[in-house]
Structure formats: structure tokens, C-alpha cells
Amino acid sequence: MTAGRWWDVVRMRFRSLTKRRRVETELDKELRYHVERQTEENIAAGMNAREAREAASRIFGGVSQIEEECRDMRRTQYLENFSQDLRYAVRTLGKNPTFTVVIVLTLALSIGANSAIFGVIDGVLLKPLPYPQAERIARVFYRSTAYPKFPLNPWDFLDFRARNRSFEGFAVYTHADMQLSGAGGDPVKLSAFRISSGYFQVLGLHPAMGREFDFSEERPGNGNVVILSDRVWRNQFGATADILGKKVLLESRPFTVVGVMPPGVDHPGNSYNSVAYGDTVDAWTPFTFDGNPNNRGSHYVEGIGRLKPGVTEEQAAADFNGLMREMATQHEGDKGWTIYMVPLFKEIVGPVHKMLLVLLGAVGLVLLIACVNAANLLLARAAARHREVAMRAALGASRGRLVRQMLAESLLVSVLGGALGAMLAIVGLRVLVAFLPAGFPRLDAIHMSGIVFGFTAAIALATGLIFGLVPAVQASRTDPQQGLRDGGRSSTGGGRQTRLRAALVVGEVGLACLLLVGAGVLLRSFVNLLKSDSGFRPEHVLTAEIALPDATYKAKAAVADFYTRMLANLSALPGTRSAAAGTDLPWTGYDENMGGFTIEGKTPPPNEEFHARYHTASPDYFRAVGIPLVRGRFFDERDKKDSQRTLIINDVMARRYWPGEDVIGKRITFDDNPKESDWFTVVGVVGDVKDKPESAAAEPAFWWPLMQQPFPFRSMTIALRANGDPTLLTDGVRSVVRKLDPSLAVAHVKLMDKIADENFSTPRFALFLVGLFAGLALVLAAIGIYGVISYSVSQRMHEFGMRVALGASSGNLLGMVMRQGVLLAGIGVVIGIGSALLFGGVLDSLLYGVSARDPLTLIGVGALAVVTATLASFPSARRATGADPMTSLRAE
């Protein structure tokens, strides 16, 4: 076929489609011309004008028939029919505004909800991380029976880096905030990391100016260089172009700037002193360390590596485990560890992966229910239009044509629903992001994208096809004779259709029950969390963080002395009830753990060691935070630097290591060859606080008194319990610290109840959404039941009239109809609860103190569904009682 002909063909089709009126006029004119010429010929042959015209018309046959055939020849019939179907659909839908609005709104809600959840999933789970070939980056941790995920020892790191065969680059990093002073203005605390050379290469990032650290800078004494973030370079140094080589004061020591990173460097996240993925990091300094290379018991650096092309995590882990075993033969401290290697992506999104999939599942169920609901409503209407369909079939509409026409309607509805849903999704996604729980990863990556809109369009069309096809095929099976003969009264569309509609409603109720059970157990889990005793009292407590630079606060004594003076001044602030300092606060992710200490008179079980979370606390710490004393005493002025060494332990530690004994006066030591002065005596037992509210149980823990800390804790958290509003103390804290040392920054001033509350944001979020979806599902199911019962009642009015004539009371009829609704719901409940028992397992990891198969919830959901069904059947049942016996008798 030549190009010219193609062009002609396309042009003609296009013309037939777009200039339909003109084409039609021309056709008409062309045919008229023919008739006129024939008429003229007839006149010439001797007929009079009227005869001539009639004869010409007769020869010509039916003009409209020829016109139709010419139209057929144009072969644009499908499209023309489609637009005709569409216009017809618009008219029919417009005639039933309530019906249309209900379907479109329910679809829009569920499509919108699906798209919004998908938007979150697209950003968090589908988009790659913003590092080149991010799939090759892996995190490396240690693992032992006691610690599933533990930082590395720096000497081990050197061995791994030198000897591994799996990584292109392997680096470590550790969180160490730094105070920047002398840059003009107040001192500021920078979120900073100490990194080994090659850290940025592993991430695939390069400084915008200057360079990354090299090996020589890892050596102790060479590490006074710094790489700044774009943000600090702009905000603190005015984006000066000649910053490289300049000295800046960090922790009161001069550091030379060797590099500036470009904007948008995402922190890969770390778990020890954790800074979340994507959070701001302001500065990087070289990781330097020294000491005895045989001493491998200290773990505080986190490993990250870039796999060589083609090497899997498993292969790399096997490689590292081999090295670990070799090292364990040489170093006592390396015994008992294996390698835990995890892809960076999984490490970042792992914690929310499950929840997002559960939400997608829940919202998908809602869409399914909306689909079933729409199919059901369409079926009901198809039944009402039975006669119309029969008539069209009798007039020669093919089955395909009937199906297409019905599908045009459902597609129109779903496209409307999809368009509205897309708008809802735009709003919904913003709302979702605003309500996402604290610490949710990759928030910045979440936004409406082409992919999300594509998803919306796809599910809109798919739902339209799904819920449209069943009724369309059903309707097309209509037997025209049957349909027309029935004359309307009993044209029920047959028992098959009634059964189909009942089955759809049963399915709808079942799905809704499944969602309700999910929402129910999440609710119970959340209530359990709220009701569980936190072990501390976060109300009226102001907290802040202070970090003393090690250059100016070298000795333990200097650190203890600063905090003692600061606390004395803070206690004097009006409105302060108690002022305290400690290494950490409850529920902030602190998990510093010490293992291998000695308990007087005890030996640990084989292959285990004594271990506990370690902390330090000022005398008033437990009062300020609200942790109760179980036995013994709190720290006080007796616990001085040179007096008897003391400890406070928690209840779990007392019961685990001294079961059934009075623990006061018992002693432990952290020295392998202790002198008498190396023993610490337990003077108090305090209540347990779990690491996180959802943790299974509290870990053993102990506290050193501030004055007796075995090594200097320079970074401390202040906790001030106020008599009234704790926020009023903020300025007081700042001025107290400034008076003691103007070079110090007061960071992260927060209310403790806010910190505590952040721990509930994830379960609250999941509960809110699943609850919302379940509520929506229940409403949809109620609409479905109402629709089926109401239709069935209108079909049976005649029968009800007869029953009344035969003596049935209103109560009888009411009961009959309601039983029908309850029966449908009952079967649905059985199916729904059955599937909840079957699939409940997926929720278990999100639940606290309740099983996904919680009997109380299952019973409650069943009852709720039955009550809903009763309510939804009531209006129709009432209508049934109004059946008129006379009408029925007359009709017989």
C-alpha cells in the first residue's frame, strides 16, 4: 500500500469521524441528486412530474437504508457506536442521579484512597534510593545470640577492609555530634559523623568542592580535617568560595576544611546513636582511633560497603563470616560473633515495609468491595431495565452490541470515579504525609507522580471493566421473547440473577468483616499499648541535650563537676520541682549495652555472659523522669567520687541475676582482676522501662551515679520536672548553661510527653487508616444489603399482599424480610471471619498484646455486621408491611 493511499484512508476515516454532520449532508445531497436525475429522465420518457418522482424514489429504494449502508462502508461504525453508547450512557445515568452519585462517590473514595496509599508506596518502596546503583550498597553488622544487630569493632574493620574480596569499597561511620564555635553568632551543635576514608565513594557521592578523606587522615593526630555540608557552608560560612583550607573551631579545636558536599546529600541512616535516613548531617570528620589492636571488645562503628558487580549479599556475608572465624582464633574479643549483612534499602524501609503492604491490602479490599457494590447496583438496575434490553434485542441489537453498551455505562462511571478519585488522591496524599508517624523513612520521596496517576487510571479502568462485565453479560443473556411476554410484572431476570446478587452481597459482607477484624485487633493492640504502664511519668518534663567538648572537659571529674554545678543552678530556677541529668531518656532508642561483667558469687550460664543496659544518672534523675523506687534508695550526696561505689539497677536485672534474693548490698564489678575499690554495691532497685512501648519486655539495666562514672559521659540529657508549664523553663535552661560556659549549645529542647507520644504514632497511624477503610467497607456492605433486600421486596410485594390476605401480620412480614438480610450477612460473617482466621497471621507483627485471631474482636465484628444488616434491611421490611392485599387479589 502506498503512502499516498494510506494518507487518503486516514484522511477519510478522520473526516467521517470528525465532520460527521457535513459527511451526512453530502451523502444526502448526493442521493438527492441521483433521484432528481432519475425524475428528469422519467419526465423525458413522458411521465408527469408526480409520477416521475414517485417512480424514481421507488427504484431508488429506502433512502435511509442506503444511507445506513454507506455509513457502514465508512467502517467507523465501532467508534461511532461507542460515542453513541457513551451519549446514551450519559443520558441514562443522568436519569438516575442518586444511583449515579452513590456509585461514583464510593468508587472515587476507594480509588482515591488506593492511589494515595500507592503514592506512599511508590515513594518509599518503589523508587530507588538517591545513590548511584544503590542496590549494591549493603550495611554490615555483628550478630550474636544476645545481640541481633551490633556495631563493629574498629580493629576488625581494618582487617575486613584489607582482606575482604566482596566489596568495591568498605567504610565505617559513627555518630559524634560536634559543636561549632567562632563562626560568628552563638555556638551551634552540628549533627556530625566520623567516617573512614572511602565512605562517600561507597555511597557514590562526591564533594562539590575539595576532596574526600584519604587513608593518612585516619591516623591519630592527622584527623583534624572536616568536610562540611552545603547547608553549613551556606548558613554558617556565607557560602564563601575560598572555604577550602580555612580553619574552623569544632569542639574548641581547629579543623581544616578539605571539602564541601553538594546539597541533597542523604544520610544513609545508622542504628547506633541513630540518625534516621535522610536526616540532616552537617559535618564529617575522619574516623581515627588508637590503642591495643588485640583489644577487640569495644563495638561502636557501623559498616557500609559497595558490593562488587555480580556479588550478592549472601556471598559477601559468607566472605565476612570466614574472615570473622579466622580473627576469632587470634583475638578473644572476636569470639561468638557472626556477620549480619543487609541491603541498605531493606535496612531503611524494612520497619515500614510490612505496615505499608498491610495498608495497601486493606485499601485494596475496600476497592474490591466498592467494585462488588457497583456491580450489584448495576445488576439491580439491569433487572429494572429488563424490558428495555429485551426490546433492543428483539429489534436486532447483537449480544456484543448490548454488552458494549452496558460496558460504556460502567466505564463512564469508573472514569468519573477515577477522575474524582485522582483529585481526592492529591489531597489525600498530602494529608497522609502530614500524618505519617515520626521517623517514617523517605518522606521527601513521596509525591504525586506520573506513575501514581497512571496507577489511578489503570485501577479506574480495571474496576469499570470488572464491575461492568458481570451485569453486562447477564443482561445480554436476556431472552427477548421471555422479557417482552412477561410484561414487566414478574420480570425478575430469573433466579440465577437473584442468586448472583445475593452472592455478591455475601462476598461484600465477608470482605468488610475481614477489614473490620483487622481494624478491631489494631484498636485493641493500640489500647493495650496506651494502657500498658510506661514505667515513667512524662508529663510536665522539659528535656534538652548538652554535649561537652572533650578538648576542654578532658577528665571525668571536670565533666561531673560541670553537670553538678549546672543542676544546682537549674534546681534554683523558679518553677522547677526536680532537675536531673542522665545519659538518656526512656523510649529514645538508647540501647548501650554492657556484657561480661562479674557478679559476686555468681557464674553466668554456659555460653552466655551477664549483660545489661548501662547508664549514668544524677541524684534526682529518677524523680525527674518519674521512675518509681522499688527497693533501697535513689542516689544522693553520699554517692561521691571517693566514697563507696554504688549502683542502681532495674527490677528485671534484680530478678534475673538474683532471683528470690534481697539484692540490696549485692556487688558487681567491671574489672577482670578487681581490687576491693572496684566493686559496685547495689543500693536501689527502680521500676522497669522498656526500650520501646511495643518491646516484649524490659532489658536488664543499671545506672552509675554521676560522680562515679567509670568513663566520662560528656553528652547528657537534661530532664526538668516543672510545677506548672515546663516550656516556661526553656529560657532559664539556656541562660544557666550560657553563664557556666558560653561556648555550649543547648540542643533538642523538647517536652518529654511529646517524645513519649512519638512512640505511639506508628500504631496510631495504622489504626486510623485501617479503621477508616473498615468503616468505609461497612458502609458499602450496608448499601449492598439495602439494595438487594429493597429490590427483593419490590419484587415480592404481590406475594406479601397475598400473605396478608391469608392472615399474615405485619410482624410476620417484617420478620421475614429482616431474616433475609440477616441471613445474607450471616453467611458473609462466617466467610469473613473464616478468612480472618486464615490470613490473620500477616498482622501479628504489628500487634501488641492481642492476637490477630482475638475471639472477642471476631465476636464483636460478627455482631456489628449482623446489626448493620438488620438496620440496612429495616426500611425495606417496613415497606413490605405496607403490602395491600386488595391489589394482589385484583391482579390474580
Place this chain on the structure above:
Amino acid sequence: MSKPSDLIQGTLDLLILKTIALEPMHGWAIAKRIQQVSKEVLQVTQGALYPALHRLEQQGWVRGTWRESESGREAKFYSLTKAGRVQLDKELEQWQRLSSAVVLVINAGQEA
């Protein structure tokens, strides 16, 4: 009234293409010409003619243009396109093959 099936399938297309190969014509003239040339044997009904013309036009073998006819009124004149000329040759060849084959069969029958 004869239907398109009265003519051998596809023959009408050939007749139309052949007729307008000489000069552009409108529908009525095409019908008349076929009737005259075939000595009144072939009666092309309007019911067959116009759908066929429209189909040929849609396929890009003929092109319709409106201009004044010999009777002084506007009529739609159909002319052959380049592709139509190729198609005409193809159809002619096919027809010749078909008709000689038919003749062979008929003659064979007579001999037997």
C-alpha cells in the same frame, strides 16, 4: 430489485473502477454508463452503487469532488486515484483469470 450479490462478488468494484478510469463521473452517470455499455444487461441499483462508491472512497481508490454537472447542479464526481489505478489492474487480471477458468469448466462440461 437486484442486490449486490446478483453480480459476482467484487465485480461491481471492477465495473465502477473501469468506468471512471476514462473520466471522473458522478453516481448517476456511472450507473447509466454501465447500463448502456452492457446493453442494458447490467442494472446497477442505487442501493448497491452508493455503498460501493463510499467503500472505494474509504479505501483510497477513488476520490470524490463536488463540482457542477452537465445539468447545471452540484454533483459528486468520482475519479480514480493512483492507488485505484493499480487496484483496477489487479482486479482486471483477477477477472480475466476467473472468467477464463469459468469458460474452461463450462466447455469441459459440454464436451463430456
